[in-house]
Amino acid sequence: MESQKMKEKRKYSVPAIENAMEILKLLSRNRFRESTVTEIANALSLNPATCYRILQSLEEFSMVRYLENKKRYTLGPYLVVLGERAKEHLDYLSIIMPYLEKLTRETGMTSILVNKIGEDKVAIVAKVEASDFGVSVSVGRHFSITDGSFGMCFLAPLDQQQREHFLKQQKGLKTFSEEEVKTIERDMEFIRENGYSITYGEYIKGLGGIAAPIFSGEDTVEMSIELICFTSQFDKEDLHLKGILVKRAAEDISNRIRNLS
Missing domain, CATH: 1.10.10.10 (Winged helix-like DNA-binding domain superfamily/Winged helix DNA-binding domain)
Known part of the structure; x- marks a missing residue:
């Protein structure tokens, strides 16, 4: 329902x-x-x-x-014109961009800011690409709320019924079996406890992602930040150290954005 x-x-x-x-x-x-x-x-x-x-x-x-x-x-x-005016009026972009730059500088990975668009879509609204062998991304590209580690950050605060509603729509990069939906439900607990999400080639072969949610309210996630890498560059376990960096940056950003209101 x-x-x-x-x-x-x-x-x-x-x-x-x-x-x-x-x-x-x-x-x-x-x-x-x-x-x-x-x-x-x-x-x-x-x-x-x-x-x-x-x-x-x-x-x-x-x-x-x-x-x-x-x-x-x-x-x-x-x-x-509208895009340029929007950037001028979106105070949070001036707060977030230095964090993306720092994450890319420290990890050698491409960093992105993803914003929720409507109920079930998200879009890349900012990026800092790694200079050496980094993943190239396009600002403005849209995804489903069920895609990638950044999508999991938007799903985690929702109740189980809402998550299943989005996952069963099958509108994203991959379709989910009943067993995969159950696995994602278990992953939600990890994200809520640890503050970040990791994917490793499940959505786009050869690409890994480490994302953390940015909260604008107590349980409201409108944005997430993510580091993107080639899976050939890192073992999956190595990404957990990067997850801590992304989580700390997202928490700091969340606190600063709340203080804007």
């Missing part, structure tokens, strides 16, 4: 706005960076006429751009 909170949020949804946001998110993905109306409508299961009207409205505000020679849509220039 869905939680009461999820039902209430859905009750107040505005389909046109939700569809517009889904279009913008779709165009932010490399695979769909230049797409026709038909491609967008098919990918999002939208009526083509409805999709076209929304694209026309977004184009008026320069949030999408129509490429006449290709008959395709892409993201528009005004999103750059």
